[in-house]
Amino acid sequence: MKKGYFGQYGGRFVPETLMPALIELEEAYLKYRRDKDFQKELAHLQKTYIGRPTALYFAKRFTEYLGGAKIYLKREDLAHTGAHKINNALGQALLAKRIGKKRIIAETGAGQHGVAAATGAALVGLECDIYMGTIDMKRQALNVFRMRLLGARVLEVAVGSQTLKDAINAALRDWTTNVRTTHYVLGTVFGPHPFPSMVRDFQSIIGKEAKKQILRAEGRLPDYLVACVGGGSNAMGLFHEFLGDDIKMIGVEAGGKGIETGEHAARFAGGSVGVFQGCKTYLLQDEDGNVLGTHSVSAGLDYASIGPEHPYLRDIKRVQYTYATDDEALAAFELLSRKEGIIPALESAHAVAEAVKLAPKLSGDKIIIVNLSGRGDKDVQYVAGLKGIEL
Amino acid sequence: MNRIEKLFRKLRTQHKKAFIPYIMAGDPSLERTKEIVLMFEECGADIVELGVPFTDPLADGPTIQRAAERALKSGATLKKVISCVKDLRQKTKIPLVLMTYYNPVFKYGEEKFIADAKEAGVDGVIIPDLPPDEAAGFMRLAKNAAVASIFLLAPTSTEGRIKRVASASTGFIYYVSVTGITGAQLLLDGSIEKTINNIRRVTDKPVAVGFGVSTPDEAEAVAGVSDGVIIGSAIVKKAQGNLNGEFRDFLLKLRGAIK
Numbered sequence: 001m002k003k004g005y006f007g008q009y010g011g012r013f014v015p016e017t018l019m020p021a022l023i024e025l026e027e028a029y030l031k032y033r034r035d036k037d038f039q040k041e042l043a044h045l046q047k048t049y050i051g052r053p054t055a056l057y058f059a060k061r062f063t064e065y066l067g068g069a070k071i072y073l074k075r076e077d078l079a080h081t082g083a084h085k086i087n088n089a090l091g092q093a094l095l096a097k098r099i100g101k102k103r104i105i106a107e108t109g110a111g112q113h114g115v116a117a118a119t120g121a122a123l124v125g126l127e128c129d130i131y132m133g134t135i136d137m138k139r140q141a142l143n144v145f146r147m148r149l150l151g152a153r154v155l156e157v158a159v160g161s162q163t164l165k166d167a168i169n170a171a172l173r174d175w176t177t178n179v180r181t182t183h184y185v186l187g188t189v190f191g192p193h194p195f196p197s198m199v200r201d202f203q204s205i206i207g208k209e210a211k212k213q214i215l216r217a218e219g220r221l222p223d224y225l226v227a228c229v230g231g232g233s234n235a236m237g238l239f240h241e242f243l244g245d246d247i248k249m250i251g252v253e254a255g256g257k258g259i260e261t262g263e264h265a266a267r268f269a270g271g272s273v274g275v276f277q278g279c280k281t282y283l284l285q286d287e288d289g290n291v292l293g294t295h296s297v298s299a300g301l302d303y304a305s306i307g308p309e310h311p312y313l314r315d316i317k318r319v320q321y322t323y324a325t326d327d328e329a330l331a332a333f334e335l336l337s338r339k340e341g342i343i344p345a346l347e348s349a350h351a352v353a354e355a356v357k358l359a360p361k362l363s364g365d366k367i368i369i370v371n372l373s374g375r376g377d378k379d380v381q382y383v384a385g386l387k388g389i390e391l
Numbered sequence: 392m393n394r395i396e397k398l399f400r401k402l403r404t405q406h407k408k409a410f411i412p413y414i415m416a417g418d419p420s421l422e423r424t425k426e427i428v429l430m431f432e433e434c435g436a437d438i439v440e441l442g443v444p445f446t447d448p449l450a451d452g453p454t455i456q457r458a459a460e461r462a463l464k465s466g467a468t469l470k471k472v473i474s475c476v477k478d479l480r481q482k483t484k485i486p487l488v489l490m491t492y493y494n495p496v497f498k499y500g501e502e503k504f505i506a507d508a509k510e511a512g513v514d515g516v517i518i519p520d521l522p523p524d525e526a527a528g529f530m531r532l533a534k535n536a537a538v539a540s541i542f543l544l545a546p547t548s549t550e551g552r553i554k555r556v557a558s559a560s561t562g563f564i565y566y567v568s569v570t571g572i573t574g575a576q577l578l579l580d581g582s583i584e585k586t587i588n589n590i591r592r593v594t595d596k597p598v599a600v601g602f603g604v605s606t607p608d609e610a611e612a613v614a615g616v617s618d619g620v621i622i623g624s625a626i627v628k629k630a631q632g633n634l635n636g637e638f639r640d641f642l643l644k645l646r647g648a649i650k
Contacts, residue, residue: 013493013520015450017545017570019552159456165447172449177571179547275494275520277449288468289498290446 004193006312056213069362083374091202093120096183109164110300111143113187118152188231189307192278203237234373254296255323298346324353345374409619415458417467434642443491452574515539523559574624577603
């Protein structure tokens with residue numbers, strides 16, 4: 001495969017100003033990936049700071065309620081800051097420090113990556129600016145304040161979609177301007193090479209742990225892995241370690257108000273191949289190649305494109321992709337809260353919704369691992385609002 | 392040799408520099424764009440750069456972002472911009488260069504795009520998010536059609552990048568004079584001249600400078616060290632008003648400054 005590509009997807013489609021920085025980042029990443037000191041420091045912080053390994057939890061009451069396959073939850077919601085995003089943000093913050101950058105920037109949708117990046121910056125001592133769309137700042141107000149508490153500046157992006165897509169544009173423009181002093185901590189397996197591979201590698205600890213944990217608990221590998229897919233980093237993090245195993249994998253996109261309404265973020269159900277924000281991948285676009293608006297109840301999945309390794313895994317039929325609607329995700333959000341005492345992030349609730357559909361169709365000796373990528377505290381206020389309750 | 396190469400050859404023998412104004416096609420209508428292009432020519436432009444609107448112009452500052460939004464709202468698309476060029480060719484022979492992001496071209500189909508652009512009378516194409524590393528197919532198609540594939544260099548470009556881009560670029564090399572996006576503040580501290588000298592060491596292809604040039608004084612300074620000056624955001628801003636007054640004067644002043 002061509003360097004930086006997954007089949008026909010990936011590449012490095014950026015303005016020339018950024019090319020030297022991407023080449024430098026790739027070299028630094030390849031170096032530190034094999035650097036014992038760097039790996040030791042990262043492993044130490046993963047354990048003592050993030051709190052890894054996160055638990056693999058057998059959801060007994062949830063399983064009994066659904067009446068089918070056994071459901072395990074990979075508890076990324078228990079990682080420091082409350083989501084898997086910290087795995088990557090911490091890795092990149094350490095890397096930024098090593099390559100001598102003074103400042104990091106990041107984009108955020110749900111605010112989880114912004115919080116994680118701000119946390120990483122505070123931990124290693126870097127300046128931090130976070131770009132966030134106006135709409136997302138409203139629906140994730142709690143996380144905006146968290147980022148500020150952590151010492152980051154949150155810069156409002158009031159143009160275009162006012163969501164994740166335009167936050168990435170703004171971050172790329174900032175990076176283009178300040179590339180000499182600044183590292184861009186991209187939050188998902190997206191963008192120009194080496195980000196898709198690098199972010200996947202930082203997240204792959206999820207699957208490595210899950211594999212050991214399920215072998216210990218059940219003495220065998222699971223039958224299914226299920227994860228939600230916005231940019232796709234929690235899914236790649238869980239799937240990567242299992243790609244060579246005979247296991248079914250399902251990625252769940254945001255079906256929004258339904259595919260037929262056009263108000264969704266299901267790139268495979270409604271999109272086509274395009275080149276966007278640095279890579280060739282699937283994209284929701286019109287016939288002239290302009291990028292379409294998206295909708296999802298979950299800010300973290302409300303995005304027009306998807307990390308380039310996903311369409312590759314779909315083409316080779318290794319991973320199957322489906323979607324859950326807003327209503328299905330909201331129902332799963334409440335169901336898991338009541339049956340297990342675990343409030344999932346609305347993003348992760350899309351994966352839970354797929355388990356709700358899948359488990360009853362399978363016999364009791366089958367095993368599903370659902371990646372519970374984040375906790376739902378950040379969504380409580382927003383969901384209350386949807387129910388007409390003012391907090 | 393295409394029209395752009397011929398032009399720079401002629402300018403060099405006359406010790407002149409190219410004035411390259413930019414306008415976003417379709418802002419606020421393609422009819423107005425045609426009027427503006429003809430006015431550019433009347434005011435002494437050597438090449439005209441036509442922007443193609445895109446929803447996510449990540450190399451552009453706020454002025455051109457807003458122009459793209461207005462153009463998209465008016466219904467402008469890559470296809471319509473190509474037919475606008477075709478109409479313009481009834482009235483002018485001035486070299487025309489399209490500046491477009493890659494996705495509209497990818498969606499249109501590279502092969503069909505080059506064929507249609509060529510037929511309409513497009514002389515060159517600039518795609519800011521398509522570095523030569525990703526452009527092998529595009530460069531081959533453009534070369535066969537004698538359409539210039541103009542690549543960009545930046546203040547951050549290393550020696551290796553300068554060699555690669557200089558060898559890939561045809562027509563001219565577009566030197567981005569600021570580390571940043573279009574419309575940013577230009578810094579005239581001698582660094583532009585220094586980098587252009589580095590570029591000249593590896594190629595004799597013409598080098599035009601853009602991004603951040605907004606006044607006649609800046610244009611004059613930049614023209615002194617390059618083969619041409621591209622002015623975008625400053626012109627887009629002034630094109631909002633009456634074309635015959637201040638706008639025209641501004642173009643004439645720029646033309647006078649670029650020598």
